[in-house]
Amino acid sequence: MSFSFRRLIFGSPLPSWRELHERLPKILALPIFASDALSSVAYATEEILLVLILAGNATVKSPAVVFISAAIVILLAIVATSYRQTIRAYPSGGGAYIVAKDNLGDYAGLTAGAALTIDYTLTVAVSIAAGVAAIVSVYPHMAVYRVELCLGFIGLVALGNLRGARESGLLFALPTYIFIASMFTLIGAGIYKELTVGFEAASAGLARKEIPELGLFLILKAFSNGCTAMTGTEAISNAVPAFRPPEAKNAATTLTWMAVILGIMFLGVSYLAHAGHVVPSHMTFKDGTPNPHYQTVVSQIARAVFNKPSMAWFYMLIQFATAGILVLAANTSFAGFPRLASIMARDRFLPRQLYNVGDRLVYSNGIILLALLASLLVIAFKGDTHLLIPLYAVGVFLSFTLSQAGMVKHSNRIRERGWQRSAAISFVGAVTTGLVTIVIAATKFVEGAWIVVLLIPIFVYVFSKIHQHYIDLGNQLRLTPEDRFTPVSNTVLVLTPSIHRGILRALEYAKTLSPDVRAIHVESDPVDTAIMMERWEQWGGGIPLVVLESQYRSLMQPILEYLEEAKRERKNCVITVVIPEFVPAKWWHKLLHNQSGILLKFALLFRRNIVTTNVRYYLER
């Protein structure tokens, strides 16, 4: 029953030889590994505008958003070019962790690992929250259930991943392509409309005092917020072995596709937001009550562009495709984090349970762990994208920087043909993303980036403590030439509170274990003891019966004392304590019996050279 239920939910187990075949063609790899990056267009423009509006509504109408977006697209181009080097250099999966560790040492690798762990979790939380925001834009009354919706989606994505990689690809490809197609349509139609009749978004937004100054700090902060568009760029380079052969070439091509598509969509949305004079808004007011007029920026644009009733279906399509791809973005982390965790576990920086491949050929424990962490984050930040954004992107850019710095060293070390060019590209990338990391951490420090700045060293510390434990463990368990198989002797003590069928079975079993078997009886009433000794003649099987007195009616004390005595009798001797136990036919029957066997077992748990063994006798009714 339990097995077939398990199979219904998670699918049947897959044999190990199928692993090689669970590889993805580019057409499926793109939705799985690029949906994170692509989906960022759903919120990146909005997050830029939310900063710009602090300088007044007039600023929103300025083309600042377009210029900032253009700067980010240039940054994207640099990073994508740089990561193509990484894919070639690390065809077995060159995540920031591996590249930094290989080239810059363990601590750089662990720092990248910590940054990635945090950002995988944030990607799930932010993407799902933004996906729910797209749905809430259509149905404003759903705003009160946003946390529940987020948790439901996280559970769904986790389940999909527990079933296995290929099925995830098939299940998730369609929404991504619908999203891409509909966004391109929206951008095309929007530009056409702007150039012909013009359009104006209905303001659902914030009314602000006009502060005419747009200072450098706000521009940098808007840029930092916009950098969330680049999260997920590294996913493809982490996942090279999941591609069909030739893996590196396919992965690099997919990365380029992704960067181009993302750049066009992001710039397009930002241009339309500017052209339509979109004013952003918050999903909830400061007091936590939902804003009934909330809409995402994309929703505002789509409503304004397709404002004829006959096109309402297309608006709905855009919203649901957006929600769909954002759920998929979370899926990217579910593909990426378990892989990273497995590599770090193999290197003994994370618990070895994360290394195991489950029976559907996926890293089940990593998937479950990520779902739990993201759920906690969603609950803590009330499912609100805007509250999560300040924590986001610090880790991503830190790992970009470490990875590319590692690649500079790598090119310099390997010195393949054209290594100077490679090193230069990586160097430019590392310096640029390094500066951006500082900008992001500084401009968003107070609002939440400090949490990440604090967590990264803590994670690094935990990773190295875990590592130390495994090293210590290995040293303690390793067999040396001095270790020998040394014969030991064994004294077996059977607890015999009385003599009945259950005890008889235990005595028969104990007799097989050692030539030195003794039955131990703690006397509660001398009359009973006399009767027992008489019956012992008949059923004791020749095993000597040791009767212990108990002045205080305690069962434990005399047994423990006798044990210590028996231990001293011989050198190199293990004591086996056989505890007979009957297994009741109904669960509630357990309540009707003394649990002294369990208590004794617990008392012996911390004593060395003592082995306890339960011999069970099954009751039929």
Add this chain to the structure above:
Amino acid sequence: MSFSFRRLIFGSPLPSWRELHERLPKILALPIFASDALSSVAYATEEILLVLILAGNATVKSPAVVFISAAIVILLAIVATSYRQTIRAYPSGGGAYIVAKDNLGDYAGLTAGAALTIDYTLTVAVSIAAGVAAIVSVYPHMAVYRVELCLGFIGLVALGNLRGARESGLLFALPTYIFIASMFTLIGAGIYKELTVGFEAASAGLARKEIPELGLFLILKAFSNGCTAMTGTEAISNAVPAFRPPEAKNAATTLTWMAVILGIMFLGVSYLAHAGHVVPSHMTFKDGTPNPHYQTVVSQIARAVFNKPSMAWFYMLIQFATAGILVLAANTSFAGFPRLASIMARDRFLPRQLYNVGDRLVYSNGIILLALLASLLVIAFKGDTHLLIPLYAVGVFLSFTLSQAGMVKHSNRIRERGWQRSAAISFVGAVTTGLVTIVIAATKFVEGAWIVVLLIPIFVYVFSKIHQHYIDLGNQLRLTPEDRFTPVSNTVLVLTPSIHRGILRALEYAKTLSPDVRAIHVESDPVDTAIMMERWEQWGGGIPLVVLESQYRSLMQPILEYLEEAKRERKNCVITVVIPEFVPAKWWHKLLHNQSGILLKFALLFRRNIVTTNVRYYLER
């Protein structure tokens, strides 16, 4: 450390031979076993008045309360006389359970047992709640903490009892005698004042519409409420063996003392309540908020009689003595219930854990169980005496009836000298209390007595199910002449995921257990297996290594399959599975290891003829 802390709280263990000396002289037995009955005067009059007031304030001023109290005192005299027979006939402790069971059969005994169990619990809850009410009368602002106060007192009394009987007696004698003395003083002073200057209680009570009619139903209901004064009358007859020899004579004398003292105090308080025109009140209003003018009836009388400021200390003394004896009344149940439970456990109608005497020579489990049940009741009924009263007394009078009916049969069976007189007394008692039981159940049915009427048959059912289990158990475990000590063989399988020091220890141990030892290795990687087999030559100690393939990377499945195979190899063979396990030096290290040993152990738990044994290897760091 844990042991010495235990001793500080519960006292040192007492040896078994001290049991005979833990007997109580009459002067100590009275406070322990009679405080329940005596303390009822703190609330019985009040409960009568609370019914009478339903018929209007004028009724309170009528002498109805005095007549009803007088009727109850006559009833008390009948029951006390009747119970003196029981004490003589059952010197080993003649609770209603034993008397009914001996003379009327198992089901009558179980009914009495159920009734007593319910009433012991209610005695604790009602008495403690009434004690807290006495304190709240002095400090009205304490009313909001009444539940917490109740729970604190229950805990304190339970603790006192866990320390042992004699200490309870010494600790508790003083408040009882202070209570008796102060109540007699109050009654004396009150009657004197009434006969000279007269007195009038300050009304803290209920203002009612005048409904001039006091119908039969209300009179019977007031009588039912007043019958709570008689709860606890049976305590002495249950506890005859706790008295110093001659037990029966001493117990009977103590019972007479108790009945006389109780009768005088109850009639006295009821007379003064009438004389002072006391109007009762509720501690909380209907909406649950505390009534700031609440006072118990005794508190109103005491304030009115000792209304000079110079006598305020005496008022305080009465209140605290009342609270004190009510806490002691709860103590009566803590002496009585564990004794009853132990007898019923001996007869196998309750779990045998309740039969055990703890290391302070008290029935610890029974004490703890009663404290838990009473605490639940206090929480459910918000620590309010008036809400608990409708449940109370049904059980007491049912057990009176069964006990005395049993005594009629007993006298008729034994036919000692004067048996006709004895039988007649018991008969009158049984008929009277039987009628009263019906009156109580009927008049208070809707307000809560139905719960008790429902619970009693449920308890009887549970008792008989428990009994059936013990009978079945005995039949299954009993050795018959056909049972023989039959030699069995033993195949030992050691799980060896790899070969290291911990495994080596487990192999050395397994080698002692049987000539047929095999090491089982589930292959995860054929390369590892090859290395392992090489190392096996050196450290395997000659034990054959069985390598199992696992297509689905499952550890469990191949082992379970091999087990079934090994079982079939030989007839009459037990399989011992040795699971090596290392014990980490720090708790958090556990999180870093697979728990496959535990999982396997759990999977084997429900298979027959398989014994699992953990061999532990201790890590030093």
